[in-house]
Structures are given as structure tokens and as C-alpha cells.
Amino acid sequence: RKHERVLQKNLQSCKLTKELYGVFFDRAEHWILSFQDPGNPSLVFLDPPYQENHYLQILNRxxxxxxxxxxxxxxxxxxxxMEFEFPQNLEMIVQKIYGGTSLHLLEKH
Incomplete structure (x- = not known):
């Protein structure tokens, strides 16, 4: 998993530790429900395998x-x-298209 090594290297080069920022490389259902309040807003990256279509389930959680x-x-x-219907408390800030890929930035309210 090359992307994991790259992310770990970037965290180290920025002097960020796994203790400060939760880094998870597992299925979302394994960590979302047990995620601990970090004391301030989080930045969550969601990039599940496209073919498994877990987006709505993960966004609801x-x-x-x-x-x-x-x-x-x-x-x-x-x-x-892919079209989305986001949960009511997740507001889309912006959507950007790069080739065949779409990036959505949402804010939780």
C-alpha cells in the first residue's frame, strides 16, 4: 500500500504524530462509531473503493x-x-472536477 507509506512519510516530515492525528487505513465501519472527540474540528478524507459504493452508509455514520x-x-x-444526496447536517462547500474524478468538500453542522 504505497499511499499509506506516502502519508506516513508526509506526517513525519511535518513532525505530526499518529497520536496527534488519527490515521486509519481500515474500513470505515471499524472506526467511525468509536472515533473519539479530538477536542476540535476534524479533517476527514473519504476515498472508499468506487465499486463497493459505501458512500451513503459512511456519510450517514x-x-x-x-x-x-x-x-x-x-x-x-x-x-x-456519481450523484450524492448528503445527510442534512453535511453541507457542500465546494465541488471540483479533475478528469473523471470529483472532489466534494463538506462541512458538518
Whole structure:
């Protein structure tokens, strides 16, 4: 998993530790419900395998999680053609298209 090594290297070069920033490389259902309130808003990156179509399930869990505070930003990578109906408390800030990929930035309220 090359992307994991790159992320770990970037965290180290920025002098960020895993204790300060939770880094998870597992299925969302394994960590969202047990995510601990970090004391301030979070930055959540969501890039599930496109073919598994877990987006709505994961977004619902993020929207319901007390551990992911209001003001947190959720970044979603998805196929450009995929359409979303976001949970009511996740407001889209911006959407950008890069080739066949779409990035959505949402804020939790």
C-alpha cells in the first residue's frame, strides 16, 4: 500500500504524530462509531473503493458521530458521474472536477 507509506512519510516530515492525528487505513465501519472527540474540528478524507459504493452508509455514520464535531470538514473523492444526496447536517462547500474524478468538500453542522 504505497499511499499509506506516502502519508506516513508526509506526517513525519511535518513532525505530526499518529497520536496527534488519527490515521486509519481500515474500513470505515471499524472506526467511525468509536472515533473519539479530538477536542476540535476534524479533517476527514473519504476515498472508499468506487465499486463497493459505501458512500451513503459512511456519510450517514459521519453525520451521526459525536466524535466528529460540528465544523469538521469532510473531503470525498468519487467518480465524476456519481450523484450524492448528503445527510442534512453535511453541507457542500465546494465541488471540483479533475478528469473523471470529483472532489466534494463538506462541512458538518
Amino acid at each position: 459521519i453525520s451521526e458521530s459525536d466524535g466528529i464535531q460540528n465544523g469538521s470538514v469532510v473531503v470525498i473523492e468519487s467518480p465524476k458521474k
